[in-house]
Amino acid sequence: AQSVTQLGSHVSVSEGALVLLRCNYSSSVPPYLFWYVQYPNQGLQLLLKYTTGATLVKGINGFEAEFKKSETSFHLTKPSAHMSDAAEYFCAVSDFGNEKLTFGTGTRLTIIP
Amino acid sequence: GAVVSQHPSWVICKSGTSVKIECRSLDFQATTMFWYRQFPKQSLMLMATSNEGSKATYEQGVEKDKFLINHASLTLSTLTVTSAHPEDSSFYICSASYSAIGDYEQYFGPGTRLTVT
Numbered sequence: 001a002q003s004v005t006q007l008g009s010h011v012s013v014s015e016g017a018l019v020l021l022r023c024n025y026s027s028s029v030p031p032y033l034f035w036y037v038q039y040p041n042q043g044l045q046l047l048l049k050y051t052t053g054a055t056l057v058k059g060i061n062g063f064e065a066e067f068k069k070s071e072t073s074f075h076l077t078k079p080s081a082h083m084s085d086a087a088e089y090f091c092a093v094s095d096f097g098n099e100k101l102t103f104g105t106g107t108r109l110t111i112i113p
Numbered sequence: 114g115a116v117v118s119q120h121p122s123w124v125i126c127k128s129g130t131s132v133k134i135e136c137r138s139l140d141f142q143a144t145t146m147f148w149y150r151q152f153p154k155q156s157l158m159l160m161a162t163s164n165e166g167s168k169a170t171y172e173q174g175v176e177k178d179k180f181l182i183n184h185a186s187l188t189l190s191t192l193t194v195t196s197a198h199p200e201d202s203s204f205y206i207c208s209a210s211y212s213a214i215g216d217y218e219q220y221f222g223p224g225t226r227l228t229v230t
Contacts, residue, residue: 007142007144036221043117043206043221044157099210101219103156 002027006104014112019063019078021107025089026072033074034092034101035065044090050074061085079099086111116140117209126197126229134192134225142187143209147219148180151204163190169207197229204228 007022025031032051036044048059055067061084065076074091091104116139119185126132136146145164149157163169171177179201181193190209194201204226208219 023146036219039227041204041224041226042118043223044208045221046218049218097220098148101147105156106154108154 002031002095002102004091004093004102004104004109006089006091008107009105010108010110011042012110012112013056013081014066015083016080018038019076019081019109021076021091021109023074023076023104024072025091025093027093027095029095030067030069031093031095033065033067034094035059035074035076036092037061037091038088038090038106040087047076047089064102081109081111083111083113085109115141115220116219117143117207117220117222119205119207119225122223123226124228126227128198129196131193131195132197132227134194134205134207134227136190136192136209136222138188138209138220141220143190143207143211144187145210146184146190147208147210148182148192149206149226150210151206153204157206160192168230173202185200194227197227199229202227204227 002077003026026053033049034049048057050057050067063078089107092101118137120135126138148160151157160167160175161171165184165187169182184190206224208221
């Protein structure tokens with residue numbers, strides 16, 4: 001079965017600093033990979049996804065993630081944090097041909113003014 | 114595009130009663146809909162997957178008779194929590210996808226907060 005590990009349940013960064021949220025997956029074949037953001041009392045919004053092709057994926061709100069097969073990682077980054085980035089971030093994975101998503105435990109991002 | 118709505122956004126019900134939550138895809142036909150449960154400050158747990166016109170597939174440990182899922186059309190799925198108890202209080206989120214074009218992206222609704230008193 002697929003599993004997703006998000007290192008760090010809480011991450012705090014200063015406004016303007018680099019954001020790095022870590023995600024590792026376990027899979028014998030390259031899966032589909034997703035990052036979602038959740039604001040309080042709301043559903044999930046897709047930030048970006050990797051299915052095939054270019055391993056560096058750009059998403060909304062200035063976020064990007066790089067699929068590294070050798071490291072089984074899909075870390076999320078943003079060069080300069082903004083106060084509005086404060087939210088819960090979830091990494092998710094699905095197998096090719098299977099719509100079912102497996103979510104990581106989430107990382108709460110706090111932005112320090 | 115790809116908007117999913119849920120109704121109600123929050124509901125309070127008494128223990129022993131049933132409550133129905135609707136999930137609608139507003140601008141696309143959803144071949145598959147998913148129901149998740151999220152406890153405070155925790156991740157999403159998949160409860161069941163439903164396809165229009167067929168029975169839902171429940172995840173291990175989810176009570177089928179307690180959480181009734183109906184996917185009557187390509188734009189509507191409902192989750193009914195029967196004989197609700199305080200431990201059923203949670204945030205319920207649905208998502209919808211249309212995989213006909215090979216895009217396995219799920220579009221999420223805004224969630225429904227259920228409180229059972």
